[in-house]
Amino acid sequence: MNDNMRPLPIPNDEDREFWEAARSHRFVLPRCESCGHVWFPPYAACPSCLSRERAWVEASGRGTIAGVARFHRQYLPSFPPVHTVVLVQLSEGPYVYANILQSDPSQAAVGQPVRVVFEDVTPEISLPQFTLAPAD
Amino acid sequence: MTNRSVSRKTAIVGIGSTPYAEMYRAPGNCGTALESALTATAAAIEDAGLRKSDIDGVMVGGLPNYESFMLRAGLTDVRFVAYYPRAGRLCPLALAQAAAAVESEMANYVVLFNAVEFRSAGRRFGESEDVVRSGRRPTAHMETSYGLAYGMSTPGANYALAYSRYKSEHGLADDALGAVAVSSGQWASMNPDAILREKISIEDYRSSPYIAEPLRRFDYCLVNDGCAAYVVTTADRAKDLPHTPVLVASTAGRATIREYYASEDFWAEACRSLKNDLLDGIGLTLADIDAVSVYDNFSTSIVWMLEGFGFAAPGEALARVADGWISPGGQLPVNTSGGMLSESYLQGWNNHVENVRQLRGDAGARQIAGCRTILYAGLSAVPAGDVLVRGD
Numbered sequence: 001m002n003d004n005m006r007p008l009p010i011p012n013d014e015d016r017e018f019w020e021a022a023r024s025h026r027f028v029l030p031r032c033e034s035c036g037h038v039w040f041p042p043y044a045a046c047p048s049c050l051s052r053e054r055a056w057v058e059a060s061g062r063g064t065i066a067g068v069a070r071f072h073r074q075y076l077p078s079f080p081p082v083h084t085v086v087l088v089q090l091s092e093g094p095y096v097y098a099n100i101l102q103s104d105p106s107q108a109a110v111g112q113p114v115r116v117v118f119e120d121v122t123p124e125i126s127l128p129q130f131t132l133a134p135a136d
Numbered sequence: 137m138t139n140r141s142v143s144r145k146t147a148i149v150g151i152g153s154t155p156y157a158e159m160y161r162a163p164g165n166c167g168t169a170l171e172s173a174l175t176a177t178a179a180a181i182e183d184a185g186l187r188k189s190d191i192d193g194v195m196v197g198g199l200p201n202y203e204s205f206m207l208r209a210g211l212t213d214v215r216f217v218a219y220y221p222r223a224g225r226l227c228p229l230a231l232a233q234a235a236a237a238v239e240s241e242m243a244n245y246v247v248l249f250n251a252v253e254f255r256s257a258g259r260r261f262g263e264s265e266d267v268v269r270s271g272r273r274p275t276a277h278m279e280t281s282y283g284l285a286y287g288m289s290t291p292g293a294n295y296a297l298a299y300s301r302y303k304s305e306h307g308l309a310d311d312a313l314g315a316v317a318v319s320s321g322q323w324a325s326m327n328p329d330a331i332l333r334e335k336i337s338i339e340d341y342r343s344s345p346y347i348a349e350p351l352r353r354f355d356y357c358l359v360n361d362g363c364a365a366y367v368v369t370t371a372d373r374a375k376d377l378p379h380t381p382v383l384v385a386s387t388a389g390r391a392t393i394r395e396y397y398a399s400e401d402f403w404a405e406a407c408r409s410l411k412n413d414l415l416d417g418i419g420l421t422l423a424d425i426d427a428v429s430v431y432d433n434f435s436t437s438i439v440w441m442l443e444g445f446g447f448a449a450p451g452e453a454l455a456r457v458a459d460g461w462i463s464p465g466g467q468l469p470v471n472t473s474g475g476m477l478s479e480s481y482l483q484g485w486n487n488h489v490e491n492v493r494q495l496r497g498d499a500g501a502r503q504i505a506g507c508r509t510i511l512y513a514g515l516s517a518v519p520a521g522d523v524l525v526r527g528d
Binding site for chain 1: 282283284285286287288289290293294296297298300301304305345346347348349350394395396398400
């Protein structure tokens with residue numbers, strides 16, 4: 001899927017540190033220095049108390065599949081059908097979209113445990129992705 | 137607008153729409169959203185028994201700007217103007233604003249509408265056309281949790297993600313959701329203005345293609361062009377107008393903004409809040425509701441609204457829908473025009489025009505006998521609802 005038309009994030013002031021960490025295959029989340037809230041996507045201010053003092057904490061990289069959608073129609077040139085997208089609830093709470101890599105996406109089901117892996121798409125961008133994990 | 141002191145003080149006195157089915161059959165010849173707006177608002181003002189010069193409030197929905205409309209409609213010197221670039225989800229809150237405007241004498245007669253040109257403009261809600269046409273790499277926006285980078289696009293796929301969890305949690309069969317589309321088709325078969333008037337069977341549903349699995353084509357609303365409009369005034373002024381007034385008994389909103397669109401509890405908490413504001417606050421109960429109207433962007437919305445308001449226990453709505461519960465002749469009529477799945481996708485505004493028809497007793501073959509109270513609700517980023525009652 002390493003093609004020229006694939007939509008990719010353009011890091012900005014809010015999330016540059018997130019993408020720099022991802023490039024070195026570290027999955028980090030912003031945590032509020034004031035109230036301890038952990039959130040994603042990495043908005044500049046804490047959505048709970050609006051403090052702008054945030055620290056980047058290493059996430060567990062573990063989560064649970066909260067939804068599975070299989071695209072049978074092609075919307076984006078880079079993703080021919082059948083294309084599987086999952087919604088993962090991180091063990092820290094926030095939700096992220098992902099694809100299932102390093103295991104069979106057709107086996108993805110709601111409630112399954114997953115763990116983060118990284119997909120190196122360009123020299124600048126590595127995407128957090130997930131693989132099906134055995135239950136703890 | 138949730139307490140007894142403001143309830144039933146304002147009324148919808150005129151309705152107007154474009155001919156949805158006729159326009160759908162001839163998409164190249166159906167005019168712009170602006171023309172649709174002119175057609176539907178003129179019809180609504182006439183239906184109210186008013187002249188254009190009586191209108192002193194305008195609320196423009198859906199169009200790229202309001203001046204273009206007001207110039208062509210000859211509504212250039214009104215006292216009250218509001219603008220909803222995206223009026224769909226906010227439809228009950230737009231009605232609340234119109235009611236507040238007339239109740240507080242900011243205007244005497246407000247015309248409000250939603251006008252769209254989705255189909256003729258080739259809109260597919262998948263963000264693919266922009267990508268293909270521009271030849272540029274699209275940006276993965278943070279607000280969607282970088283979804284595009286993963287091939288995550290379209291509102292339907294967000295509802296597919298949510299329904300996959302609902303289906304799993306309640307152990308539902310693959311075709312369980314099809315009962316909603318079957319019911320919608322039955323209602324639409326009695327509506328001459330409905331775009332999809334063909335009744336469909338559960339077998340038709342099963343053989344229709346997946347779009348974002350587990351959702352099939354019949355689970356998605358239509359994409360079409362047109363306009364739905366109404367005129368609002370005070371209950372006192374409504375007494376002098378030709379139709380039985382349809383009173384606004386309550387309105388309410390409860391935003392549920394999420395990066396992944398669908399609510400983690402299938403909007404249960406939002407529905408609880410809406411029910412409290414729409415019904416409990418004015419002394420109504422579910423037993424008072426003669427028909428239900430839902431922003432049916434996807435068939436799932438009907439399921440989650442019925443469960444969220446407590447018409448059915450969680451996980452139990454679809455079994456009852458399959459038994460004809462919400463179909464013609466059923467105990468709880470839902471979306472009697474065919475709604476956005478089968479009549480027209482005017483984003484809740486067409487549903488309201490239907491609700492006024494039902495409360496007036498003007499719904500033809502699909503008329504609900506003795507219909508006096510209709511509950512409307514939409515579940516999306518901004519869940520909102522209203523209760524309309526017959527005013528005599």
